[in-house]
Amino acid sequence: MLYVGIAWTADGYDVEVIDARGNRAAAPAQWGAERVSELTQWLLDTERESRLPCAVVVDSTNGLLDGLLTAAGLAVHRADPWVLPERPAFGSVSALALAESARTALGSLSPLTAEGGGQTGRDDDYHNGIRHSEPLEAELGRTGRCLRHGPRDRREIALTFDDGPDPVFTRQVLDILARYEVRATFFCVGLHVNALPDEVRRIRDAGHSLGNHTWSHPFLPDLTAEQFRLQIDRTSDAFERAVGEVPTLFRPPYGARTPESLGELLTGGPALALWDVDSWDWARPGPEKIAKTVLDHAQPGSLILMHDGGGDRRESVRALPAVIEGLLERGLGFVAADDLRSVAR
Structure with a gap:
């Protein structure tokens, strides 16, 4: 399995992909917010070319991507504050920290669904x-x-x-x-x-x-x-x-x-x-x-x-x-x- 962390910033999204040993499986990438459809396709291509499923992770302050990514068939998880380092005042934790949270403790993250949306499990x-x-x-x-x-x-x-x-x-x-x-x-x-x-x-x-x-x-x-x-x-x-x-x-x-x-x-x-x-x-x-x-x-x-x-x-x-x-x-x-x-x- 590959682990994908997506962090939001003032300009768009930072993406890190790591493998089961914690090594980078792709070069770090940045995507503008206007290019989310391209980011989605890139993730699908990464799955296909690696022949490995991707566990995609966003944090609870990023509610903009899960709908599109789940609709595309990707497995999206939410990382909550208690499993992550402290966030900055503006922005999420780093993409690498998000990917690591999935690699080391995927079971502690919340799988997101179209029906539950970004607040799945936080009722x-x-x-x-x-x-x-x-x-x-x-x-x-x-x-x-x-x-x-x-x-x-x-x-x-x-x-x-x-x-x-x-x-x-x-x-x-x-x-x-x-x-x-x-x-x-x-x-x-x-x-x-x-x-x-x-x-x-x-x-x-x-x-x-x-x-x-x-x-x-x-x-x-x-x-x-x-x-x-x-x-x-x-x-x-x-x-x-x-x-x-x-x-x-x-x-x-x-x-x-x-x-x-x-x-x-x-x-x-x-x-x-x-x-x-x-x-x-x-x-x-x-x-x-x-x-x-x-x-x-x-x-x-x-x-x-x-x-x-x-x-x-x-x-x-x-x-x-x-x-x-x-x-x-x-x-x-x-x-x-x-x-x-x-x-x-």
Whole structure:
């Protein structure tokens, strides 16, 4: 077996491949965030040429690769903080340390699946974080800075897309939205904003709104307050460079909340945007199931969660026309997520 560690940085991904003895099986490589599809193919080629399976390892602060890699048939594992060296304030542990964690203790890592996503096996930490954050979330709500949905007496909804921009799927989503003259909100990750500023400008120029979705899509319970703030601020800086403006909304990866993260939001920065309708498109259940899930649960004021990046989003794209047509048939209008917050105050 080969062991592949993938570390995220300010610019993209560092990759190390080692064999069962800890020797490098390939030269260290760096990949820009805009080249994830090429990285995926390189890993598949490495498996084929070596005739050895690859155990691919990311850490819990990297939630951008597992969807695409698992869809390609690669075995992806997550390394949690207690099996790794201390992380820097911004960035993951080294790619070599991640590969070594698999070589020496593969059984201590969590295999990731499409159904479980990047937080597979961390449900207790996820729910404990939300429970301990309830007082701070309530405070954000009292000040008009927490949005789950808009007013139920107005026939408006917000369609939102997470984890982009993606050089393929975001454009396909934008084409469908343009066909129906529908407005949406795109919660983008900083790594992709930094690597694909033209795509961000394409979203903005098409009349859609933008939101902050952290830099690397981390599991928030594993971040300190400083690490969380850097994720938000670096992403805001990338938006400023790309489009000359900073989003007013922040959506936490997986919807996770912690007292540390909400405490930082209370001191300033973007408002918290969650959702009340999860399409479950990230689990790739099929386009018909995605559309049915949305249409079965959407109502006036809903914030609908879909994805244009962070994985294989072909099913999301194929489901989108049915979603839009079904909501239009109910007489619902499409607005930006921040517009729902404005009328909800």
